[in-house]
Amino acid sequence: MKNKPQTTLIHAPRRAPQYIETVQPPLFRASTIIFNNTDALFNRHWTDAYDYSYGTHGTPTTFILGDNIAQIEGGIYSLLAPSGLSAINLVNSCFLSQGDEVWVADNIYGPNMEHLRNLESRYGISVKVYNALDVSSFNPSTKAKLIWLEATGSVTLEFPDLIGLVKKAKAQNILTALDNTWGAGLAFNAFDFGDEHLSVDMTVHALTKYPSGGADILMGSVVTRDQKLHHKLFRMHAIQGISISGDDVAQVQRSLASMQLRYEHQAHSALTLLDWLKQQTEFAQVLHPADPDSAGHEYWKDICKQGHSAGLVSVIFKPEYDMQAIRRFCDALQLFKLGFSWGGPVSLVMLYNLKEMRTLEHTHLQQGLLVRFCIGLEHPQDLIQDIENALKQMNQQLHE
Ligand SMILES: Cc1ncc(COP(=O)(O)O)c(C=O)c1O
Known part of the structure; x- marks a missing residue:
């Protein structure tokens, strides 16, 4: 069938081969993902990582970078966000509900504290501040859901008593989220540290810093080893419509090598x-x-x-x-x-x-x-x- 020029301009005659190896992975840009047939449409599993159904749920480009970041940090599952702060907000909105208590170090990245204070004033979430160097200042009540950790603290660069704080949080079933931007997965393994092989539940990483390395791209990630936590995060990520440009992801992927x-x-x-x-x-x-x-x-x-x-x-x-x-x-x-x-x-x-x-x-x-x-x-x-x-x-x- 010979199409008219207007149609030919849209339907390119040449397709990418099924498999061709290049040093950098191919770049996928997508809002729409095309299903091969209606079976594929009705059998999609968009809440599983690596199933492709719509741009906001991920493309091979985003999954490749996400896996890479998870691997570097010692985790398994990863989600990408448009900035480090947006990744922080994803964790807060996923795990905090009305009446919950959240603990945050006094030396934490400032906008995280601001976001939590905003949740406190609007949703009655109680924000408690602790000293990252003194475990005894972390006194969670039965309402405590989440503790934010940061190694090192923003601006004053104190390395926290990570072992003491994580042990205490785990003993009381409180989720632990670490801002891992300073360590970048290179200084230490947040999912296996100390002689007792401790692990935080999730890390947040401002990929804007070392992974990007260019001071020109904003991006964040949330990494975990726990499939249940990941699925909760995945759903929240999807319903909030969080997505990132494939071009930005490819740039960060390229910078990871160095x-x-x-x-x-x-x-x-x-x-x-x-x-x-x-x-x-x-x-x-x-x-x-x-x-x-x-x-x-x-x-x-x-x-x-x-x-x-x-x-x-x-x-x-x-x-x-x-x-x-x-x-x-x-x-x-x-x-x-x-x-x-x-x-x-x-x-x-x-x-x-x-x-x-x-x-x-x-x-x-x-x-x-x-x-x-x-x-x-x-x-x-x-x-x-x-x-x-x-x-x-x-x-x-x-x-x-
Ligand atoms: C420790 C830390 N976490 C998170 C962020 C937020 O990252 P972004 O600038 O990508 O929102 C920053 C940014 O300065 C940071 O320093």
Whole structure:
């Protein structure tokens, strides 16, 4: 049958072969997935992973990346979300109902806390805050459903007492969700850690950071080893209409090949900076889990047995440096760009006032304004030079 040009333009004459091997997997872009016949339509099992029925339920492209992330993290099942925060929200909306109690560390990624506070005010979910370094501050009631863990904590980079917290949660049947963005599945195995082979129930990973590595794509994942939990998450994921562009997934898949090299390079550079930062007189405290002077160091040593740490290091300036001085410092940096996030090629800096961020008193943290450095792929000596110049400029203006 010879079709008219209008139809020929739509129905391409050549089909992809059934099997052709390329280094990167083929890219599927789909809202509609075509069923071979009505049998296939009526026999579809869209709640099973790897059955294809509609774009939001997954394509080979999303399943390949999801499996890869699950494998790296030590899990089995995975779901992808359009951002790390969206993956966090998926967990919260899946497992929290009216009247439940949820526990969250004081040093958790800020927008997670904001999301939980929003649920608290609208749905009567009780949000309790604990100190990640002190298991005794985690006192769940019988209504407790979920505890959020983060290793390391956002901004202040404390490695939590993961063993103590997970043991206590498990003893009371409380679900454990770990924000695994810092470890990225490389620093430790969240599904098998400590001498007793402990495991969290699920991990959330902002793939925006190390897996993407380009500072140009937002994505998140939720990984678990438990099929029942996965199915609950899968259904919630589907009814919320969560989906991601196949193009973005393919970009992250492509970057995964170099993730460990980038992670190790950035971690190594952060350690070089750590040594130098500790010798500077402007800082009251330098925060990094591999530093024996940092709170949580012993927990880090117990779990990250191979000595892995990511590319983040924070400093607390001495109290004589006020907000104006810190802003001058940040503005004077040339290589470090002022911006949120981490894991990309360009080093980033961000300033924080801890007093406005935390609800608990933390005796291990000095008074003063905090600056977090996120190390990119530049040479660490150039980064040190950049900080040295900016400190000089800050000090010059201070004494004028
Ligand atoms: C620890 C941590 N978790 C989650 C997120 C959220 O990721 P996204 O920016 O993809 O929403 C971030 C982002 O900064 C983060 O730092």
